Amino acid sequence: MSDKELTFWDHLDELRRVLFRILGVWFILAVGYFIAMPYLFDNVVLAPCHDDFIFYDLLRYIGERFDLHDEFFTQEFHIKLININLAAPFFIHISTAFWMSVVTAAPYLFFEIWRFIRPALYPGERRGVQKALCLGTVMFFVGVLLGYFMVYPLTLRFLSTYQLSAAIENQISLNSYIDNFMMLVLCMGLAFELPLVTWLLSLLGLVHKTLLRSYRRHAVVAIVIVAAIITPTGDPFTLTVVAVPLYMLYEMSILMIKDKKTDGVEEVAEAEKE
Numbered sequence: 001m002s003d004k005e006l007t008f009w010d011h012l013d014e015l016r017r018v019l020f021r022i023l024g025v026w027f028i029l030a031v032g033y034f035i036a037m038p039y040l041f042d043n044v045v046l047a048p049c050h051d052d053f054i055f056y057d058l059l060r061y062i063g064e065r066f067d068l069h070d071e072f073f074t075q076e077f078h079i080k081l082i083n084i085n086l087a088a089p090f091f092i093h094i095s096t097a098f099w100m101s102v103v104t105a106a107p108y109l110f111f112e113i114w115r116f117i118r119p120a121l122y123p124g125e126r127r128g129v130q131k132a133l134c135l136g137t138v139m140f141f142v143g144v145l146l147g148y149f150m151v152y153p154l155t156l157r158f159l160s161t162y163q164l165s166a167a168i169e170n171q172i173s174l175n176s177y178i179d180n181f182m183m184l185v186l187c188m189g190l191a192f193e194l195p196l197v198t199w200l201l202s203l204l205g206l207v208h209k210t211l212l213r214s215y216r217r218h219a220v221v222a223i224v225i226v227a228a229i230i231t232p233t234g235d236p237f238t239l240t241v242v243a244v245p246l247y248m249l250y251e252m253s254i255l256m257i258k259d260k261k262t263d264g265v266e267e268v269a270e271a272e273k274e
Helices: 008-045 052-067 086-106 105-120 123-161 176-191 194-203 207-213 215-232 236-256 260-273
Strands: none
Touching: 008 105, 052 123, 086 105, 086 123, 086 176, 123 176, 123 194, 123 236, 176 215, 194 260, 207 215, 207 236, 215 236
C-alpha cells in the first residue's frame, strides 16, 4: 500500500509508532544520563558555581586585555549549594537525567517529524521543510549553548551576590539552582526556534515580511524587555549579549519568509509578459 492510500487509522497507527520510538530514545538516553549523572552534575551542571568556569575566565581575560577594573570583569565567584529537602537529591537526579535526554534527543525528534510528514509533501515542499528542520535543530543547540555558557552564568552571578540587606545571608538551595538552570537553558534553546516558528506561521498565511518589518521597532522594545527579564543584571554588557542574538533571530525570520504582496505583484508581472 502506497503512502497516498493510507487511511486515517493507518496514519494514526504510524503516529503511534513514531511516538513509541521517540519515547524509547528518550528512555535510553535518560538511563545513560542517570548512570553518568554523578560525573555530569559535578563537571557540567555545577560548573557555573565555580570561579574557573570558562565564561568567567573569558571575562577576566577581557578585563585584563582592555585594562578594565570594573567588578564585573574582576569579581571572584564561588557559591556552595545547600539542600533542605530529604528527597530532593534523588528526584533531581531523575529529572536532570530526563531533561538532558530531551535536549540531546532533539535531532532525532526532528528526524522523526520529517519522516512522518515527508510522504504528504511535494518535492519542492520537501526541500523547504528539510532545510527548516535542519536549521531548527542547529538553532536549538546554539540557543542551549548560549544559555549554558553565557546567560545562566551571568544570571547566577548577579542573583546569588545580590543583597537586599546586609543582615540577610544568601544561601542557594539545590532546588532553586536546578529550576533556574533548566528554565534558562531550555528557554534560550526555544527562543532560538523563532525563525522556524515564523516560517511555519508564514506558510499558514498568519505573518509575512511586510508585517514583521512594520513592527520592527516594537520588536526591538520587546526584545530588550525580554533580555532584561532573562538577565536582570542592570549592566549594558549583559543586556547587549542577550538582546543582540535575539534581534538577529528576528531579522533572520524576516529573511526566511516571503511577502505575499510581493509574490502577487511578481505573478501579475509574469502573466502580463506572457
